[in-house]
Amino acid sequence: MEFLTFDHIEGGGVQHRKNDKWLKSDPGEWLRCKGYPEGFRVLCMNCNWAFGKNNFCPHQPMEVI
DSSP: OTTEEEEETTSOHHHHHHHOHHHHHOHHHHHHHTTOOSSEEEEEHHHHHHHHHHSSOTTSOOOOO
């Protein structure tokens, strides 16, 4: 549980947190009160970081071209 985080599936998390201080302080409660809207998923911190920086998950095999 300590390594899980919420991910904005289509990106935009930085801007979203800047515009909504409640989301920044308690994202789990924010999601619950909003009725668990679409566009979010739970990822480990490594996957979330990798998707944000490189657009891929290190736990999934890369495509060979």
